[in-house]
Amino acid sequence: MNILFKDLEIKQETKQAIDALGLVETTDIQHHAIACRHDLQLNEKRDEWRTGKTFAFAIPMIEHIDLNNKNIQGLVICPTRELTLQVYKEFVKLVKFNKKIKITYIYGGESYQKQFRALKEHPQIVVATPGRAIDHLNRGTINLSDLSMLIMDEADEMLKMGFQDDLETLLKDTPQDRQTALFSATIPAFIKGVAKKYQKTPEIIRIKSKSLT
DSSP states (O other), X not given: OOOBGGGSSSOHHHHHHHHHTXXXXXXXXXXIIIIOGGGTOGGGTOOEEEOOOHHHHHHHHHHTOOTTOOSOOEEEEOSSHXXXXXXXXXXXXXXXXXXXXXXXXXXXTSOHHHHHHHHTTOOSEEEEOHHHHHHHHHHTSOOOTTOOEEEEETHHHHHHTTOHHHHHHHHHXXXXXXXXXXXXXXXXXXXXXXXXXXXXXXXXXXXXXXXXO
C-alpha cells in the first residue's frame, strides 16, 4: 500500500489543496518520489530520474521554496507549450491555499510583454519550454542564481524534438548545487550522460505500468 497524502510531512496548505481535489492515497510514482523522507527521495534532495506524473515533482518543489526569497528557486522544463501549460495548472492547484508561492509559465509563440510582466512579479517557480527559457536567460529577464531544483519532464521527448543542446545549456548555466530530476519513459544515452556528468549520487527509480494502452 502506498502512503496516504495526509501522512506526508508536507505543508498543511498543500495537504489542504490535495484534500480539496479529493485525493487520498499516493500513486506508485508519488510514493517513491515524495512519500518517505528516509528513502532519500526528492524531499531529501537526492538526484533522480524516473517516469512519473506532475505531483511527484511538484509537491517536493513546493516544499523546498523559501518564502522569504523572491528569486526563482524551481524550474520545470517541458517539451511542448501544451505540457508546459498543463504542468503549470497542476502547480496552481497545489498552491490554492498558499498564495505566497508564485508560479508562472513561459513558452514560445506567446507575447514577450506578457511574460516580462509575469516575471516581474517574482515567481519562485517557473515552468518553461527549453528554447524560451534560454531566450529569457540571454535577455537577462530570468535569474537562476538561486535555483535549487531543476526538473526535466518527458526528457526523452525533448531529445527527440532536438532540444539536446538547449538542455545541456540549462544544465551548465544553473547552480551546480541544485537538485536535478529527469522524468522519462526511456533512458537514452544522453540521459545516462546527464546523470554521470551533472547529477550527484543519482537514484534511479523505475515504475512498472500495471497495464499498457
